[in-house]
Amino acid sequence: MHPAPSVIFFTVFSGLGFGFLAWLGVGIPAPQGWVAFPYYFVAFAMAVGGLIASTFHLGNPKNAIKAFSQWRTSWLSREAVMSVLTLAVMGLFAAANIFLNMPIAILGIIGAVLALITVYTTSMMYAQLKTVPRWNHWTTSLLFILLALGGGAILAADSLGTILFVGLAGLTQIYVWDAGDKRFAKRGHTMETATGLGGIGKVRMYEPPHSGTNYLLSEMVYVIARKHAIKLRIIAFVFAYVTPIVLAIFSSLVFGAYIIALVAHIAGLLAQRWLFFAEAEHVVGLYYDKR
């Protein structure tokens, strides 16, 4: 799949923003009065900024308001609804904290749950796609949620949360990469099933339908620069997972440990998310003998 910058930014930053909102919702940390303003500003800026970035991926954004209508079947619509609901509830919670010095615990807990559901709906946009076997698994959602909680913990400067959730995310990541590499073959999608000609014998491409490229190839059959995948996986793993955990363990000894951890985490996540798209093989590539 084409690793569009807009979608990479959207998933990375909205995940971090909603993850931080979940921690703020349960009162870790629990800033009061005007001190709370920068906390909520960062969380809302990331969550909303990510959502705005996602609209750059749209071909016809003037109809975006209609995306709230099909929540019965569409994960993208559910995501739109849940994100607005979360932002509204957490907005009230934040306003009560900042302006009234009043922590409304129940509102925060509801907001935290909604924030995690929002991250889940984001992950399901990818995990629902049978056409991309690498994504079509429950561990895709698990990783998104653990990363939101881990990234939120870094933003909340919570050492136990960082070690626990970034650690669990790292373990899940290893499984996701390993199992993802094998899933396309495991599902049995081949040029023979794609063409239905397997009954005769082995199928190979003779001529593609056109001499140039097309939307399908540029959007769904992205095969450029995958040769650096292993190096990028190592970079992503060291920056997104190992560095924040090490810094969280020694946070009392390192000045600005969580700032460094956050920068490393975001850098690692951008690489991880680039790979998430670039390595994802869509079954339509079988009609072009390309994956």
Place this chain on the structure above:
Amino acid sequence: MTQLPQTTDKKLGLVIDLDTCVGCHACVISCKGWNTENYGAPLSDMDAYGAEPSGTFLNRVHSFEVQPDTGGCAQTVHFPKSCLHCEDAPCVTVCPTGASYKRSEDGIVLVNEDDCIGCGLCAWSCPYGARELDQTAGVMKKCTLCIDRIYNENLPEVDRVPSCVRTCPAGARHFGDFADPDSNVSKLTAERGGMDLMPEQGTKPVNKYLPPRPKDTLEEVDASAPILTPVSDTPKGFLGWLDKALEAL
């Protein structure tokens, strides 16, 4: 609405005969012509006269070679591909705006361009590459089964079929109602073993593909044998005299 209908009254679709298709791409051109000149956003081309032309097409013809397991020469199979109007169409349920829908009356899967936001998720969910986001209009384009032809009473009756079917010079494309067991398409599917593409995706395509017919196999015979075998071992009469006379020479 992006909820799929439980059942549809008709199941309109195509049968594509892979044995007959000659790979001329006439269906590709007539499809582009009809669908760019009529309803909705035209099917745009990018860099049409430049070095790297590309464009939106609702129907494309791939060509494959199949190496038979039993040995022998590879077979060339031309393979037209367009929307299969799946019964369990994943492209419909993923749509966030309701732009994508499947008609309960005839099962045709359509896009309402006025509602489309061009998010591309429906194209991602389609295993067959049947949907293309038009790069000029920013909305999703797909085969409509020429809905503006098949019900169009201003056209002569012979033209009330999809443009690709009407234009196919080889007769490799057939249009009809799969819900009717006596329709041409149902009969063809039954006779020739019409198949689904990528059935493991669970999309239940309406369109069926007829596999190439099995190739003839020749029995091992000496082609010259029947001509040179003597008609009679012991000729009589004039031939007998001639035979003896020639041998005596």
